[in-house]
Amino acid sequence: MHSSPEAFAHRVAELIDRLARLTRELQFVHGLNPAQWEALRFLARANRYSRSPGALAEFLGTTKGTASQTLIALENKGYIARARSDTDRRAMHLELTPEGQALLAQDPILTIEQAAGRLSGEVGNPLVQGLSRLLHDLQHKNGIKEFGVCGDCTLLCVKGQAAAPDESSQCGLTGDSLSTEDVARLCVNFQRHDA
Amino acid sequence: MHSSPEAFAHRVAELIDRLARLTRELQFVHGLNPAQWEALRFLARANRYSRSPGALAEFLGTTKGTASQTLIALENKGYIARARSDTDRRAMHLELTPEGQALLAQDPILTIEQAAGRLSGEVGNPLVQGLSRLLHDLQHKNGIKEFGVCGDCTLLCVKGQAAAPDESSQCGLTGDSLSTEDVARLCVNFQRHDA
DNA sequence: CAACAATAATTTCGAGTCGCTATTATATTG
DNA sequence: CAATATAATAGCGACTCGAAATTATTGTTG
Numbered sequence: 001m002h003s004s005p006e007a008f009a010h011r012v013a014e015l016i017d018r019l020a021r022l023t024r025e026l027q028f029v030h031g032l033n034p035a036q037w038e039a040l041r042f043l044a045r046a047n048r049y050s051r052s053p054g055a056l057a058e059f060l061g062t063t064k065g066t067a068s069q070t071l072i073a074l075e076n077k078g079y080i081a082r083a084r085s086d087t088d089r090r091a092m093h094l095e096l097t098p099e100g101q102a103l104l105a106q107d108p109i110l111t112i113e114q115a116a117g118r119l120s121g122e123v124g125n126p127l128v129q130g131l132s133r134l135l136h137d138l139q140h141k142n143g144i145k146e147f148g149v150c151g152d153c154t155l156l157c158v159k160g161q162a163a164a165p166d167e168s169s170q171c172g173l174t175g176d177s178l179s180t181e182d183v184a185r186l187c188v189n190f191q192r193h194d195a
Numbered sequence: 196m197h198s199s200p201e202a203f204a205h206r207v208a209e210l211i212d213r214l215a216r217l218t219r220e221l222q223f224v225h226g227l228n229p230a231q232w233e234a235l236r237f238l239a240r241a242n243r244y245s246r247s248p249g250a251l252a253e254f255l256g257t258t259k260g261t262a263s264q265t266l267i268a269l270e271n272k273g274y275i276a277r278a279r280s281d282t283d284r285r286a287m288h289l290e291l292t293p294e295g296q297a298l299l300a301q302d303p304i305l306t307i308e309q310a311a312g313r314l315s316g317e318v319g320n321p322l323v324q325g326l327s328r329l330l331h332d333l334q335h336k337n338g339i340k341e342f343g344v345c346g347d348c349t350l351l352c353v354k355g356q357a358a359a360p361d362e363s364s365q366c367g368l369t370g371d372s373l374s375t376e377d378v379a380r381l382c383v384n385f386q387r388h389d390a
Numbered sequence: 391c392a393a394c395a396a397t398a399a400t401t402t403c404g405a406g407t408c409g410c411t412a413t414t415a416t417a418t419t420g
Numbered sequence: 421c422a423a424t425a426t427a428a429t430a431g432c433g434a435c436t437c438g439a440a441a442t443t444a445t446t447g448t449t450g
Contacts, residue, residue, distance in 0.1 A: 008319055012311035013304050015326040020215035021233065022333055025256060033435075038216070054399060061220060066436050068401055073435095090399045090444045109208050115332045116207035119325055124203055127325035130314055131210040137310045138217055228408075248427065261409050263428060285417045285426045 016134075026108045031077065035060060035070050037107065040079060043096050044104060047185035049174065050147070051094040055188040058145050079103055148190040150183035155191055211329075221303045226272065230255060230265045232302065235274060238291050239299060242380035245342070246289040250383040253340050274298055343385040345378035 027034035042059050043051055050059075057067035071094065074080045079100035085091035096104075119127070139146060150156045155172040170177045173189050222229035237254050238246055245254075252262035266289065269275045274295035280286040291299075314322070334341060345366070365371060368384050 006312070008323065009308045009312040011323055012314075012326065013308035015323070015330055016214055016218060016307055017233070017304055019211055019326065019330050019333075020218035021229070021256070022330070022337070022339070023211055023215035024219060026333075026337070034216070035435085038212070052399080053401090061216070063437060064400065065402080065438070069435075072401090088399080088445070090442095092400065109212055111336070112211055112329070112333065113204045113208040115329050115336070117201070117204040118332060119207075119328060124321075124325075126319075126321040128203065128206055128210070130319075130322035131207065131214065133314060134307070134310050135210055135214050135217070137313060138214075138221075138307065141306070141310070142217070142221070144217070230408085249425095258410060259427065260411070260429085264409075267428085283418075283426090287427065 012130075012134075023109075023112065026111055029108050030103065030106055032074075035062070035066070036074055037109070039067075039070050039074060040096070040100060040104060041107070041109070042186070043080060043094055044101070045186050046147075047182055047187050048093075050186060050188040052188075053092055053094070056094075058188060059147055059186075061144055074100070145188075146190060146192060147186045147188065148192060149186060150178060152192055153187065153190050154193055155189065156183070207325075207329075218304075218307065221306055224303050225298065225301055227269075227298075230257070230261070231269055232304070234262075234265050234269060235291070235295060235299060236302070236304070237381070238275060238289055239296070240381050241342075242377055242382050245381060245383045248287055248289070251289075253383060254342055254381075256339050269295070340383075341385060341387060342381045342383065343387060344381060347385075347387055348382065349386040349388055 024034050027037050032040075038060060039056055042056055046055065046059075049055075053067050053071055054064060056071070057064045060067060060070075071080065071082065075082055079097060081095050081097055083093050083095075085093045136146075150169070150171070156178075157170050157172045169183060171189075219229050222232050227235075233255060234251055237251055241250065241254075244250075248262050248266055249259055251266070252259045255262060255265075266275065266277065270277055274292060276290050276292055278288050278290075280288045331341075349367075366384075
């Protein structure tokens with residue numbers, strides 16, 4: 001089953017294209033559309049600085065107007081709550097409601113997750129690596145901002161051996177202390193180490 | 196870099212979801228939308244029995260009405276020609292025009308293909324295998340008809356050692372002889388061997 | 391320190407697009 | 421002629437974009 005590099009690249013592109021179409025279709029369930037599902041997922045994983053319409057727009061690679069519409073739809077359905085920020089009253093702060101949290105258990109992406117779970121182990125690591133690099137490469141070439149977690153971020157400052165383990169690090173941009181839960185969340189201000 | 200099976204599956208699903216979104220966005224170029232690009236690609240790869248609106252609708256997993264719209268748009272732009280079939284005057288027969296053929300050189304999926312070409316060889320085969328099985332599994336679970344080439348099809352009859360190599364096989368469904376080019380094309384009537 | 395301009399975060403609104411469903415037109419088959 | 425199959429068309433709802441408009445913050449300048 002050896003094949004030329006061109007045939008390999010062609011096949012990969014074709015498979016991704018078809019998976020993309022299918023993935024999109026799977027997300028028209030429970031009265032939500034793909035953008036709304038992605039917003040829900042994003043809000044579940046983003047840190048407090050990033051749960052805003054603007055950050056969502058960047059994450060989705062869409063316009064702020066569209067992101068706003070998506071959020072209004074989610075609010076009307078009771079899956080998120082929107083409130084003005086106290087510190088900057090232009091800003092909107094977004095949170096999942098318990099209903100929104102619960103809905104994530106029905107996330108259609110779990111279908112894909114289950115299918116992935118059925119793959120035999122041998123295929124495992126190269127699959128993830130290949131997809132990661134592909135995505136990264138394409139995002140970079142298309143000027144799409146990358147979201148990442150504190151661990152990979154240039155802005156993270158470690159405060160030596162702090163007394164409280166929950167405050168061992170802080171964000172160099174905002175100066176805030178970061179809990180262990182914080183550092184595992186996605187951030188708009190992310191800057192990759194090696195970039 | 197070892198991780199649990201659950202984390203693996205989760206990561207794969209996330210990567211595919213994000214690649215899906217990006218893949219879709221890349222396809223809004225040259226005045227075409229993703230469905231129109233897929234239709235163009237399909238018509239370039241389908242055999243003569245399959246270049247019809249109905250077959251396209253099945254391939255795209257959409258309705259005939261929507262497929263019809265897509266085809267009208269492509270005809271208006273001059274990329275395909277539509278003509279009534281001679282044998283069955285209900286049926287529409289579709290062909291790429293030279294302009295349509297030429298446009299495929301600008302196919303945005305080539306961006307993905309190039310990115311895939313940049314992946315190192317080691318990642319190669321397991322990546323294709325993983326994606327193939329994932330797609331197959333998901334298509335099966337969602338009752339999506341599979342399109343394939345004659346080589347993998349139950350209906351293919353081989354005529355022993357025929358004189359002309361171009362007519363060494365025929366389709367068990369239509370009875371037609373198949374050229375070597377024919378057998379490499381996608382077919383609506385495809386039935387997988389092991390299915 | 392008040393007035394003013396520049397920047398920023400978000401929403402609103404109108405226009406265009408997409409895809410679905412239902413209906414109609416046309417052709418085939420028994 | 422009735423039943424079936426295929427495709428075109430019309431109408432509808434939902435989504436996305438892009439361009440103002442709204443409200444708040446920041447910086448500047450006399």
